[in-house]
Amino acid sequence: MVSTQKEALATSEQPHAAYRATQFILQSGLLIAVILLFIVLSIIAPNFLSERNILNILRAVAFNGIIACGMTFVIISGDIDVSVGSAIAWSSSLLGVLAIKNGWNLEVAIVFVLIQGILIHLAASYIRVRWNVPAFVVTLALFISLRGAARLITNAYPVTPFPDYFSFIGGGFILEGIPFLSRGIPVPVVIMLTTFAIFYFISIRTVFGRSVYSVGGNEEAARLSGIPVWRTRMTIFAITGFLAALCGVLISSRIMSGASNIAEGLEFEVIAAVIIGGTSLSGGQGSIIGTFLGVIFIGLLGNGMVLLGIQSFVQEIIRGFIILFAVLISIWQNSLQKRVGAVAEAKT
Amino acid sequence: MTPILKLEHVSKIYPGVVALDDVDFSLDAGEVRGLLGKNGAGKSTLIKILSGAVIPDSGTITVDDQPVVMHSTRDAFHHGIYTVYQEMSLVPALSVAENITLGRWQKKNLFGFIPTIDYGAVRRIAQSALDELEVKLDLDTPVSRLSIAQQQTVEIAKALSFNPRVFVLDEPTSSLADHEVQALHRIVRRLAEQGRAIIYVTHRLQEIPHIAHTVTVLRDGKSVGTIAVKEATSERIANMMIGFDWQRVHRERSTSTQDVKLAVRNLSRAGVLHDISFEVRGGEVLGIAGLLGSGRTELLRAIFGLDPIDSGTVIVNGHEVTHPTPALMKINGMGLTPEDRKRQGLILSSSVQRNMTMASLDRVSEYGLLRLTNEKNLVQKMVDLISIKTPSVSVKVGTLSGGNQQKVVIGNWLNNQPSVLMMDEPTRGIDIQAKEQIFELMRSLAKQGLAVLFVSSEIEEVLDVCDRILIMKDGRIIGETLPSEVNLEQLLSRVMAEETHG
Numbered sequence: 001m002v003s004t005q006k007e008a009l010a011t012s013e014q015p016h017a018a019y020r021a022t023q024f025i026l027q028s029g030l031l032i033a034v035i036l037l038f039i040v041l042s043i044i045a046p047n048f049l050s051e052r053n054i055l056n057i058l059r060a061v062a063f064n065g066i067i068a069c070g071m072t073f074v075i076i077s078g079d080i081d082v083s084v085g086s087a088i089a090w091s092s093s094l095l096g097v098l099a100i101k102n103g104w105n106l107e108v109a110i111v112f113v114l115i116q117g118i119l120i121h122l123a124a125s126y127i128r129v130r131w132n133v134p135a136f137v138v139t140l141a142l143f144i145s146l147r148g149a150a151r152l153i154t155n156a157y158p159v160t161p162f163p164d165y166f167s168f169i170g171g172g173f174i175l176e177g178i179p180f181l182s183r184g185i186p187v188p189v190v191i192m193l194t195t196f197a198i199f200y201f202i203s204i205r206t207v208f209g210r211s212v213y214s215v216g217g218n219e220e221a222a223r224l225s226g227i228p229v230w231r232t233r234m235t236i237f238a239i240t241g242f243l244a245a246l247c248g249v250l251i252s253s254r255i256m257s258g259a260s261n262i263a264e265g266l267e268f269e270v271i272a273a274v275i276i277g278g279t280s281l282s283g284g285q286g287s288i289i290g291t292f293l294g295v296i297f298i299g300l301l302g303n304g305m306v307l308l309g310i311q312s313f314v315q316e317i318i319r320g321f322i323i324l325f326a327v328l329i330s331i332w333q334n335s336l337q338k339r340v341g342a343v344a345e346a347k348t
Numbered sequence: 349m350t351p352i353l354k355l356e357h358v359s360k361i362y363p364g365v366v367a368l369d370d371v372d373f374s375l376d377a378g379e380v381r382g383l384l385g386k387n388g389a390g391k392s393t394l395i396k397i398l399s400g401a402v403i404p405d406s407g408t409i410t411v412d413d414q415p416v417v418m419h420s421t422r423d424a425f426h427h428g429i430y431t432v433y434q435e436m437s438l439v440p441a442l443s444v445a446e447n448i449t450l451g452r453w454q455k456k457n458l459f460g461f462i463p464t465i466d467y468g469a470v471r472r473i474a475q476s477a478l479d480e481l482e483v484k485l486d487l488d489t490p491v492s493r494l495s496i497a498q499q500q501t502v503e504i505a506k507a508l509s510f511n512p513r514v515f516v517l518d519e520p521t522s523s524l525a526d527h528e529v530q531a532l533h534r535i536v537r538r539l540a541e542q543g544r545a546i547i548y549v550t551h552r553l554q555e556i557p558h559i560a561h562t563v564t565v566l567r568d569g570k571s572v573g574t575i576a577v578k579e580a581t582s583e584r585i586a587n588m589m590i591g592f593d594w595q596r597v598h599r600e601r602s603t604s605t606q607d608v609k610l611a612v613r614n615l616s617r618a619g620v621l622h623d624i625s626f627e628v629r630g631g632e633v634l635g636i637a638g639l640l641g642s643g644r645t646e647l648l649r650a651i652f653g654l655d656p657i658d659s660g661t662v663i664v665n666g667h668e669v670t671h672p673t674p675a676l677m678k679i680n681g682m683g684l685t686p687e688d689r690k691r692q693g694l695i696l697s698s699s700v701q702r703n704m705t706m707a708s709l710d711r712v713s714e715y716g717l718l719r720l721t722n723e724k725n726l727v728q729k730m731v732d733l734i735s736i737k738t739p740s741v742s743v744k745v746g747t748l749s750g751g752n753q754q755k756v757v758i759g760n761w762l763n764n765q766p767s768v769l770m771m772d773e774p775t776r777g778i779d780i781q782a783k784e785q786i787f788e789l790m791r792s793l794a795k796q797g798l799a800v801l802f803v804s805s806e807i808e809e810v811l812d813v814c815d816r817i818l819i820m821k822d823g824r825i826i827g828e829t830l831p832s833e834v835n836l837e838q839l840l841s842r843v844m845a846e847e848t849h850g
Contacts (some may be wrong), residue, residue: 021432029537094625205717205718205720206713206716206717206718207709207710207713207716207717207718208716209711210702211709213695213698213702214695214698214702217696217697217698218691218692218694218696219697220691221686221691221692221693221694221695221706222695222706223619223654223674224654224674224684224686224692224693225674225678225706225707225760226674226675226677226678226679226707227675227706227709228675255432284695284697284698285697
């Protein structure tokens with residue numbers, strides 16, 4: 001009896017090792033793709049490796065990256081949020097109107113904008129959980145109406161001018177004179193990296209992060225285990241609302257105006273990055289690191305296509321197919337993992 | 349008279365299970381046959397064979413002396429056998445008339461070239477089917493607005509338009525109220541009078557004398573026998589269903605004199621639970637014996653705050669709770685392992701470790717920060733303690749066997765050190781060895797002072813492990829007994845046959 005158990009354990013080690021090896025290769029796939037893309041672009045795209053271009057890429061991914069952190073939690077929890085682009089535009093417009101047209105103190109206006117970002121998303125998520133309305137519908141409503149509200153309060157014209165010092169958080173640099181990037185690192189990039197670090201920590205090491213995965217993996221099981229499902233979902237949305245408002249402020253600083261026409265289509269670029277990063281739309285699975293790679297991948301791809309002189313409409317077509325392809329890969333990956341898992345089970 | 353339907357030596361084997369073993373079965377025109385048996389006795393396999401959903405491995409089926417082979421439900425219709433399942437195959441948004449004629453709508457061409465549905469013809473066909481059953485239903489009402497009983501009538505009317513010789517009704521009364529049962533029985537008698545044969549599957553023994561002419565009992569995939577309904581007393585049927593081979597396992601039991609850990613007072617939920625009161629003491633395993641639909645699962649769910657209650661209180665460890673929620677009951681020291689582990693108990697795509705601390709995140713964290721090493725140690729200890737067979741705690745729980753998955757669900761709660769543990773069908777779909785381990789675990793938990801509340805559809809399991817048994821029926825507790833006072837036949841017949849109001 002003891003010996004058969006030992007045998008069972010011994011044979012089970014093998015598929016488990018194979019399982020882990022497969023997992024590693026599958027999970028590193030995106031990292032490999034990012035590295036390959038970088039190398040290929042360095043060779044074939046003119047000026048790709050120039051300081052100016054690298055800065056462009058970093059800046060381009062910064063805002064998407066910040067939002068993508070929140071979006072990853074939203075999608076892991078089994079929800080979706082298509083309102084973030086409009087929320088950014090609304091926050092930017094509101095900041096402009098309050099600080100410039102209404103003459104509020106800039107710092108006070110920023111704090112106000114951040115808080116309203118949280119509150120609007122909290123209200124939306126309350127509707128989501130209280131009446132079990134699909135998150136897509138609630139955020140679709142916000143997507144449409146926040147953009148309208150932004151245009152309404154600005155008459156669809158940019159609101160200017162902000163005081164000069166405001167440009168630092170969206171357009172400034174720190175660590176000037178470091179090797180290669182002589183102008184330093186753009187502040188939004190620093191904020192993005194900080195956001196990723198914080199979200200990585202939350203996702204791995206906190207009760208809240210674990211709850212996000214549980215709620216998305218099996219809401220019923222989470223509820224039965226006494227995990228506060230409503231509170232978890234509402235917190236996720238509050239965070240996303242905050243990040244959208246933050247991006248609104250940062251972009252306002254970058255373009256030095258409050259504008260209602262910014263971040264159009266950003267929500268889908270962010271969702272695409274999260275999906276490419278391996279987060280499953282059905283919830284319960286995903287990682288912040290994957291999202292980081294997804295954001296970088298999309299940034300590199302967009303930049304590379306511009307440098308290679310690909311016509312912009314063609315770029316859109318290519319982007320669309322890349323998203324489809326990424327999802328297909330993750331589906332194949334899942335079925336492959338199941339097969340490996342089944343082998344492991346059969347042998348135990 | 350030659351029988352309409354005849355099954356000879358029919359067998360069906362699934363990996364590891366003989367679902368049907370050399371079953372003979374024959375049915376005459378105008379006959380209503382009650383088909384009885386416990387869960388897993390082979391009823392559903394027999395039904396699936398008759399409906400064409402499952403092909404038997406051996407044996408022959410003859411309809412009107414013609415041997416038939418059925419590969420699909422369509423084949424079964426074609427040979428005159430129609431099965432009405434519990435889950436009905438109606439389209440909720442469509443009307444009664446559209447549902448009755450579903451898939452066979454008459455067409456006519458508008459302006460000679462635009463194909464449209466000929467509603468006149470559709471309504472005529474539907475009306476004649478309803479007339480044949482002598483029931484009145486509005487043809488234009490969407491099915492979603494009908495009661496379950498009315499939907500069943502629509503389903504039967506739909507079947508009638510195929511003009512079947514044999515009707516198979518699978519638990520048709522399981523969700524019907526008394527007066528609706530009467531109406532259904534009228535329809536069944538009407539069908540029999542028309543010379544059709546009916547196979548009537550039911551758990552409710554008391555309706556057998558009212559509706560069936562004969563009764564066939566299945567047990568462990570075999571046909572135990574067919575008897576006339578007047579010989580079919582509930583004692584005799586219980587006897588046939590169980591057989592004589594069941595032996596009660598000797599286990600250490602106790603009459604606990606410890607404190608009451610859980611007290612339920614006058615708990616009611618409209619239409620589901622009626623004025624339920626009982627107590628469980630520490631060190632005691634209390635079983636709830638009841639059939640599917642008796643309210644046993646609903647009772648556990650209500651106590652744990654998964655479904656709202658209309659009145660009554662739950663007292664856990666001295667804390668009185670009038671509005672239970674899972675989070676609140678957890679804080680008060682209670683746990684619930686749900687009946688459907690895959691849908692309600694586990695995150696299949698997540699690791700064993702994560703699944704085993706879902707209910708005890710507070711115990712493996714400080715200020716909201718997880719202590720991952722503590723977590724792993726805690727889980728590893730529990731895995732060893734209740735002997736979960738897994739390559740490691742980081743594998744996905746979905747890759748484990750059913751028994752080990754169930755242990756993960758139990759371990760998830762034990763990690764939170766509850767003093768009251770409610771277990772709903774913990775042995776469903778797991779092998780005998782794992783079952784035995786879970787029973788032993790329940791006994792040892794009780795020995796450590798836990799109050800255990802155990803629900804199982806397998807009556808002998810309840811008799812096997814419990815110190816005390818409540819009998820539940822139609823949302824009420826209709827009796828209480830000690831395992832030493834009853835044998836299995838008596839308990840089973842009380843669970844099945846006893847009238848609600850004495």
